[in-house]
Amino acid sequence: MMWEMLDRDLEEFRRRLRVQVRRAVREVIGEGVGSPAFHIIEALTRRGPMSPSDLASALQVRTSTMTTHLDRLEDLGWVRREAAAPGTNRVRVLVTEAGLGAIERYVALRRGVLHDVLAPLPPEQVRSLAQALHACVQAQPDDAGLAPEAP
Numbered sequence: 001m002m003w004e005m006l007d008r009d010l011e012e013f014r015r016r017l018r019v020q021v022r023r024a025v026r027e028v029i030g031e032g033v034g035s036p037a038f039h040i041i042e043a044l045t046r047r048g049p050m051s052p053s054d055l056a057s058a059l060q061v062r063t064s065t066m067t068t069h070l071d072r073l074e075d076l077g078w079v080r081r082e083a084a085a086p087g088t089n090r091v092r093v094l095v096t097e098a099g100l101g102a103i104e105r106y107v108a109l110r111r112g113v114l115h116d117v118l119a120p121l122p123p124e125q126v127r128s129l130a131q132a133l134h135a136c137v138q139a140q141p142d143d144a145g146l147a148p149e150a151p
Contacts, residue, residue, distance in 0.1 A: 017117060024109045031100070033076065036061075036069055039076060041095055041103040045057065049092040078102050 006049065036059075043058055044050060050058070056066035069095060073079040078099030084090035095103075118126050 001012070013117075017113065018099075019114045020117065021110050024113055025106065028109055029105055033072060037073055037078070038103060038106045040066075040073065041070055041099050041106075042091060044079065044095045045100070045103060049091055049094045051090060052081070055093060 018035075025034070025038075034072070039059055040055065043055060052070060053063050055070075056063045060068070061069075070079060070081065074081065076098070077096055079093050080096055081091045081093050084092040106121050118129070121129070
């Protein structure tokens with residue numbers, strides 16, 4: 001019974017949070033990009049420059065899908081592709097200053113939504129929830145190979 005309730009409520013909480021974050025991004029950032037773009041920027045920020053295929057693998061999407069996202073991000077000026085080494089055909093993707101600014105705005109929006117969603121809870125319950133989630137994240141390997149964000 002407890003696991004069923006936890007599963008149901010956690011999934012519903014995640015869905016509501018995603019919807020509210022999407023709405024906030026549309027209203028505040030409004031550049032016509034969704035969360036996949038921000039996941040790409042976050043991955044590059046955490047891991048540094050990567051090849052498009054390594055990035056696609058880390059985020060578990062097809063390389064063609066990644067290419068489409070990177071084209072859009074490059075048009076926005078948030079990433080740039082450059083030769084991985086002189087005289088090679090290998091490419092690496094880097095985050096630009098504009099991309100860093102975009103991810104800062106996105107994370108601030110996401111945290112603001114989280115704050116609003118958790119507002120009905122007293123601070124000690126929010127702290128307990130944060131500690132429990134952190135313990136769960138630290139105990140599980142990341143399938144995408146990305147390091148967990150620092151608390």
